[in-house]
Amino acid sequence: MGRIVAISGGDLGSTRPLNLHAIKLSGKKNPNLLFVGTASGDAGGYIASIEKEYEKLGCQVKSLCLVTKSYGSADIDDLLSWADMIYVGGGDPVSMLLVWKQHGLDERLKEIYRRDTAVLTGLSAGAICWFHCGYSDRGSLRGDKDGHYCWADGMLNFFDYAFCPHYNESGRESFDRRLKEKNLTGLAMENDTAFVENNGKPYFIRSNFSAKAFKIRYHNGWMEKQPVEFLP
Numbered sequence: 001m002g003r004i005v006a007i008s009g010g011d012l013g014s015t016r017p018l019n020l021h022a023i024k025l026s027g028k029k030n031p032n033l034l035f036v037g038t039a040s041g042d043a044g045g046y047i048a049s050i051e052k053e054y055e056k057l058g059c060q061v062k063s064l065c066l067v068t069k070s071y072g073s074a075d076i077d078d079l080l081s082w083a084d085m086i087y088v089g090g091g092d093p094v095s096m097l098l099v100w101k102q103h104g105l106d107e108r109l110k111e112i113y114r115r116d117t118a119v120l121t122g123l124s125a126g127a128i129c130w131f132h133c134g135y136s137d138r139g140s141l142r143g144d145k146d147g148h149y150c151w152a153d154g155m156l157n158f159f160d161y162a163f164c165p166h167y168n169e170s171g172r173e174s175f176d177r178r179l180k181e182k183n184l185t186g187l188a189m190e191n192d193t194a195f196v197e198n199n200g201k202p203y204f205i206r207s208n209f210s211a212k213a214f215k216i217r218y219h220n221g222w223m224e225k226q227p228v229e230f231l232p
Helices: 016-026 044-056 074-081 093-103 105-115 172-181
Strands: 003-005 032-036 060-064 086-087 117-125 133-135 149-152 158-164 186-189 193-198 201-206 211-217 220-226
Touching: 003 016, 003 044, 003 211, 016 044, 016 086, 016 133, 016 201, 016 220, 032 074, 044 060, 093 133, 093 172, 117 149, 117 172, 117 193, 149 172, 158 172, 158 193, 158 211, 172 186, 172 211, 172 220
Parallel strands: 003 117, 032 060, 032 086, 086 117, 133 158, 158 186
Antiparallel strands: 003 193, 133 149, 186 211, 193 201, 211 220
16 A cells, blocks of 8 residues: 545645645655646646745655656656655546556556555645546536536546545535435545545545545435544
Protein backbone atom coordinates (compact mmCIF):
# COMPACT_ATOMS: atom_id res chain seq x y z
CA MET A 1 0.00 0.00 0.00
CA GLY A 2 1.09 3.55 -0.66
CA ARG A 3 0.56 7.09 0.48
CA ILE A 4 -2.39 9.18 -0.77
CA VAL A 5 -3.61 12.65 0.18
CA ALA A 6 -6.85 13.28 -1.77
CA ILE A 7 -7.94 16.90 -1.26
CA SER A 8 -11.57 17.72 -2.02
CA GLY A 9 -11.15 21.38 -2.94
CA GLY A 10 -10.17 24.86 -1.88
CA ASP A 11 -7.39 27.20 -2.95
CA LEU A 12 -3.67 26.89 -2.35
CA GLY A 13 -3.94 29.14 0.69
CA SER A 14 -6.80 27.35 2.42
CA THR A 15 -5.37 23.89 1.67
CA ARG A 16 -1.79 24.68 2.70
CA PRO A 17 -2.04 22.65 5.97
CA LEU A 18 -3.21 19.67 3.91
CA ASN A 19 -0.33 20.11 1.47
CA LEU A 20 2.09 20.36 4.39
CA HIS A 21 0.71 17.05 5.65
CA ALA A 22 1.51 15.48 2.27
CA ILE A 23 5.03 16.90 2.46
CA LYS A 24 5.42 15.40 5.93
CA LEU A 25 4.36 12.00 4.60
CA SER A 26 7.14 12.19 2.02
CA GLY A 27 9.70 11.94 4.82
CA LYS A 28 11.85 14.54 3.07
CA LYS A 29 12.67 18.05 4.28
CA ASN A 30 12.86 19.35 0.71
CA PRO A 31 11.00 16.81 -1.45
CA ASN A 32 10.88 16.76 -5.24
CA LEU A 33 7.32 17.48 -6.41
CA LEU A 34 6.04 16.60 -9.87
CA PHE A 35 2.90 18.48 -10.93
CA VAL A 36 0.58 16.76 -13.41
CA GLY A 37 -1.76 19.35 -14.91
CA THR A 38 -3.49 17.18 -17.50
CA ALA A 39 -7.01 17.88 -16.20
CA SER A 40 -6.62 21.63 -16.84
CA GLY A 41 -4.92 21.17 -20.20
CA ASP A 42 -1.58 22.10 -18.63
CA ALA A 43 -2.82 25.63 -17.90
CA GLY A 44 0.23 27.88 -17.58
CA GLY A 45 -1.16 29.97 -14.75
CA TYR A 46 -1.98 26.86 -12.73
CA ILE A 47 1.53 25.48 -13.20
CA ALA A 48 3.03 28.81 -12.11
CA SER A 49 0.83 28.92 -8.98
CA ILE A 50 1.83 25.38 -7.96
CA GLU A 51 5.51 26.16 -8.51
CA LYS A 52 5.30 29.33 -6.43
CA GLU A 53 3.41 27.67 -3.57
CA TYR A 54 5.45 24.50 -3.29
CA GLU A 55 8.79 26.24 -3.71
CA LYS A 56 7.72 28.43 -0.81
CA LEU A 57 7.12 25.20 1.15
CA GLY A 58 10.65 24.01 0.40
CA CYS A 59 10.03 21.71 -2.56
CA GLN A 60 11.81 21.38 -5.87
CA VAL A 61 9.09 21.47 -8.55
CA LYS A 62 8.83 20.10 -12.08
CA SER A 63 5.79 19.54 -14.31
CA LEU A 64 4.67 16.70 -16.54
CA CYS A 65 2.74 18.40 -19.39
CA LEU A 66 1.21 15.59 -21.41
CA VAL A 67 -1.22 17.93 -23.23
CA THR A 68 1.19 20.64 -24.37
CA LYS A 69 4.51 18.77 -24.67
CA SER A 70 5.80 15.55 -26.19
CA TYR A 71 7.67 12.95 -24.14
CA GLY A 72 9.30 9.66 -24.81
CA SER A 73 8.51 6.79 -22.48
CA ALA A 74 11.93 7.08 -20.85
CA ASP A 75 11.41 10.80 -20.24
CA ILE A 76 8.17 10.11 -18.36
CA ASP A 77 9.84 7.38 -16.32
CA ASP A 78 12.72 9.71 -15.42
CA LEU A 79 10.33 12.39 -14.12
CA LEU A 80 8.32 9.88 -12.10
CA SER A 81 11.48 8.35 -10.63
CA TRP A 82 12.72 11.84 -9.67
CA ALA A 83 9.53 12.65 -7.74
CA ASP A 84 9.06 12.20 -4.01
CA MET A 85 5.55 13.61 -4.44
CA ILE A 86 3.17 13.65 -7.41
CA TYR A 87 0.44 16.32 -7.33
CA VAL A 88 -2.47 15.94 -9.77
CA GLY A 89 -4.26 19.20 -10.51
CA GLY A 90 -7.96 19.91 -10.87
CA GLY A 91 -10.06 20.13 -14.02
CA ASP A 92 -11.75 17.49 -16.16
CA PRO A 93 -11.06 13.99 -14.78
CA VAL A 94 -12.65 12.23 -17.78
CA SER A 95 -10.38 13.78 -20.41
CA MET A 96 -7.45 13.46 -17.99
CA LEU A 97 -7.77 9.67 -17.81
CA LEU A 98 -8.04 9.41 -21.59
CA VAL A 99 -4.74 11.26 -21.97
CA TRP A 100 -3.13 9.23 -19.19
CA LYS A 101 -4.09 5.98 -20.89
CA GLN A 102 -2.56 7.16 -24.17
CA HIS A 103 0.77 7.62 -22.38
CA GLY A 104 0.51 4.70 -19.96
CA LEU A 105 0.53 7.06 -16.98
CA ASP A 106 -2.43 5.32 -15.35
CA GLU A 107 -0.50 2.04 -15.08
CA ARG A 108 2.66 3.84 -13.98
CA LEU A 109 0.79 5.55 -11.15
CA LYS A 110 -0.69 2.22 -10.06
CA GLU A 111 2.82 0.80 -9.86
CA ILE A 112 4.05 3.81 -7.87
CA TYR A 113 1.19 3.24 -5.44
CA ARG A 114 1.94 -0.49 -5.15
CA ARG A 115 5.65 0.11 -4.60
CA ASP A 116 5.08 3.23 -2.44
CA THR A 117 7.84 5.21 -4.15
CA ALA A 118 6.12 8.62 -3.93
CA VAL A 119 3.29 10.39 -2.13
CA LEU A 120 0.32 10.71 -4.48
CA THR A 121 -1.79 13.79 -3.91
CA GLY A 122 -4.03 16.25 -5.71
CA LEU A 123 -7.20 18.32 -5.59
CA SER A 124 -10.70 17.88 -7.08
CA ALA A 125 -10.06 15.88 -10.28
CA GLY A 126 -6.69 15.15 -8.69
CA ALA A 127 -8.57 13.52 -5.80
CA ILE A 128 -11.30 11.80 -7.84
CA CYS A 129 -8.69 9.90 -9.84
CA TRP A 130 -7.60 7.71 -6.91
CA PHE A 131 -11.14 6.37 -6.36
CA HIS A 132 -13.47 3.97 -8.18
CA CYS A 133 -15.34 6.86 -9.78
CA GLY A 134 -16.25 10.47 -9.07
CA TYR A 135 -18.97 13.08 -9.38
CA SER A 136 -17.68 15.93 -11.49
CA ASP A 137 -18.88 19.23 -12.96
CA ARG A 138 -16.34 18.88 -15.78
CA GLY A 139 -16.61 16.80 -18.91
CA SER A 140 -20.41 16.83 -18.56
CA LEU A 141 -20.99 16.17 -22.26
CA ARG A 142 -19.79 12.64 -21.57
CA GLY A 143 -21.17 10.00 -19.27
CA ASP A 144 -24.14 10.00 -16.95
CA LYS A 145 -25.39 13.51 -16.37
CA ASP A 146 -27.38 15.17 -13.62
CA GLY A 147 -27.80 18.78 -14.65
CA HIS A 148 -24.23 19.81 -15.35
CA TYR A 149 -22.73 17.01 -13.22
CA CYS A 150 -21.51 13.70 -14.57
CA TRP A 151 -19.96 10.47 -13.39
CA ALA A 152 -16.25 10.22 -13.98
CA ASP A 153 -15.92 6.47 -14.42
CA GLY A 154 -12.84 4.39 -15.06
CA MET A 155 -10.60 6.02 -12.46
CA LEU A 156 -7.60 4.29 -10.86
CA ASN A 157 -9.75 2.49 -8.26
CA PHE A 158 -7.37 2.43 -5.31
CA PHE A 159 -10.43 2.93 -3.09
CA ASP A 160 -13.88 1.45 -3.67
CA TYR A 161 -15.83 4.68 -3.19
CA ALA A 162 -17.61 7.07 -5.50
CA PHE A 163 -15.96 10.38 -4.59
CA CYS A 164 -17.71 13.75 -4.59
CA PRO A 165 -15.47 16.80 -4.08
CA HIS A 166 -16.72 20.32 -3.28
CA TYR A 167 -19.72 18.84 -1.45
CA ASN A 168 -20.46 22.20 0.19
CA GLU A 169 -21.26 23.75 -3.20
CA SER A 170 -24.85 24.16 -4.41
CA GLY A 171 -26.06 21.28 -6.56
CA ARG A 172 -23.69 18.67 -5.22
CA GLU A 173 -26.43 17.24 -3.01
CA SER A 174 -27.71 15.40 -6.11
CA PHE A 175 -24.78 13.04 -5.48
CA ASP A 176 -26.78 11.37 -2.71
CA ARG A 177 -29.63 10.36 -5.01
CA ARG A 178 -27.33 9.26 -7.81
CA LEU A 179 -25.55 6.89 -5.43
CA LYS A 180 -28.82 5.07 -4.85
CA GLU A 181 -29.52 4.79 -8.57
CA LYS A 182 -26.07 3.32 -9.20
CA ASN A 183 -25.96 1.24 -5.97
CA LEU A 184 -22.64 2.76 -4.92
CA THR A 185 -21.06 3.70 -1.61
CA GLY A 186 -19.97 7.33 -1.59
CA LEU A 187 -17.56 9.68 0.06
CA ALA A 188 -18.82 13.28 -0.01
CA MET A 189 -16.27 15.87 1.11
CA GLU A 190 -16.46 19.61 1.50
CA ASN A 191 -13.65 21.93 0.50
CA ASP A 192 -10.56 22.07 2.76
CA THR A 193 -10.83 18.40 3.71
CA ALA A 194 -8.73 15.43 2.62
CA PHE A 195 -8.88 11.66 2.66
CA VAL A 196 -5.49 10.20 3.54
CA GLU A 197 -4.08 6.70 3.33
CA ASN A 198 -0.67 6.03 4.81
CA ASN A 199 0.45 2.48 4.05
CA GLY A 200 -2.95 0.92 4.63
CA LYS A 201 -4.07 3.30 7.38
CA PRO A 202 -6.95 5.56 6.22
CA TYR A 203 -7.94 8.77 8.02
CA PHE A 204 -9.36 12.23 7.38
CA ILE A 205 -7.87 15.69 7.92
CA ARG A 206 -9.11 19.23 7.37
CA SER A 207 -7.72 22.75 7.31
CA ASN A 208 -11.05 24.40 8.16
CA PHE A 209 -12.58 23.33 11.48
CA SER A 210 -16.14 23.82 10.18
CA ALA A 211 -15.65 21.70 7.03
CA LYS A 212 -17.44 18.35 6.91
CA ALA A 213 -17.28 15.04 5.07
CA PHE A 214 -19.66 12.08 4.93
CA LYS A 215 -19.74 8.40 4.11
CA ILE A 216 -22.99 7.58 2.33
CA ARG A 217 -24.52 4.23 1.51
CA TYR A 218 -27.96 2.74 0.98
CA HIS A 219 -29.05 -0.27 2.98
CA ASN A 220 -32.43 -1.95 2.49
CA GLY A 221 -33.61 1.14 0.63
CA TRP A 222 -32.59 3.58 3.37
CA MET A 223 -29.79 6.07 3.13
CA GLU A 224 -27.10 5.93 5.80
CA LYS A 225 -25.15 9.17 5.89
CA GLN A 226 -22.47 9.26 8.54
CA PRO A 227 -20.11 12.19 9.21
CA VAL A 228 -16.48 11.16 9.24
CA GLU A 229 -14.17 11.82 12.15
CA PHE A 230 -11.17 14.03 11.48
CA LEU A 231 -7.81 13.85 13.15
CA PRO A 232 -7.44 16.68 15.68
